[in-house]
Amino acid sequence: MDMKHRGSSGSTATLHLSLGSFRYADADRDTLRAIELDLSPGSLTIIAGDSGSGKSTLGGVLAGMLPRQGADSCEGTLALAGQRIDYSPEHSPRIDIAGWAKHVGLLPQDASLYLSRIRQTVAEELVF
Numbered sequence: 001m002d003m004k005h006r007g008s009s010g011s012t013a014t015l016h017l018s019l020g021s022f023r024y025a026d027a028d029r030d031t032l033r034a035i036e037l038d039l040s041p042g043s044l045t046i047i048a049g050d051s052g053s054g055k056s057t058l059g060g061v062l063a064g065m066l067p068r069q070g071a072d073s074c075e076g077t078l079a080l081a082g083q084r085i086d087y088s089p090e091h092s093p094r095i096d097i098a099g100w101a102k103h104v105g106l107l108p109q110d111a112s113l114y115l116s117r118i119r120q121t122v123a124e125e126l127v128f
Contacts, residue, residue: 014039014040014041014080014081014103015037015038015039015062015078015079015080015103015104016037016038016039016077016078016079016080017035017036017037017038017061017062017076017077017078018035018036018076018077019032019033019034019035019036019037019061019074019075019076020033020034020075020076021033021034021073021074021075021076022057022061022066022067022072022073022074022075022076023072023073023074024057024071024072025068025071025072025073031054031057032054032057032058032061035058035076037062039062047059055109056108056109059106059108060106061074061078062078062104062106063097063100063101063104063105063106064078064095064096064097064100064101064104065097065106067087067092069092069094070092072092073089074087074092075087075088075089080100080103080104081103
């Protein structure tokens with residue numbers, strides 16, 4: 001996976017990711033491992049790589065859509081606009097997606113995949 005980043009000069013990073021590992025609930029190995037990333041305000045970052053290299057997963061983590069509460073395993077820290085979120089196997093906090101989206105945008109390759117995840121989550125919440 002390759003990352004290209006273009007930021008505005010003189011700005012300070014507002015989005016920081018220090019990811020030890022990320023693993024989907026049904027996976028037998030980590031999808032992401034050892035990623036350090038700082039993104040500046042007004043910057044454009046392109047993540048490119050082969051199919052299955054973790055691009056969409058990284059985008060989901062940065063956008064606050066992953067890890068899924070009570071399902072995926074994530075170890076690391078995500079910080080944005082003064083808010084710090086620490087993930088561990090024992091603690092997977094929920095992110096206010098609407099608030100997060102005010103600062104971070106994600107353009108997924110297949111938007112229907114993300115929409116189906118949202119529908120599934122809403123359906124699960126309605127059951128209770």
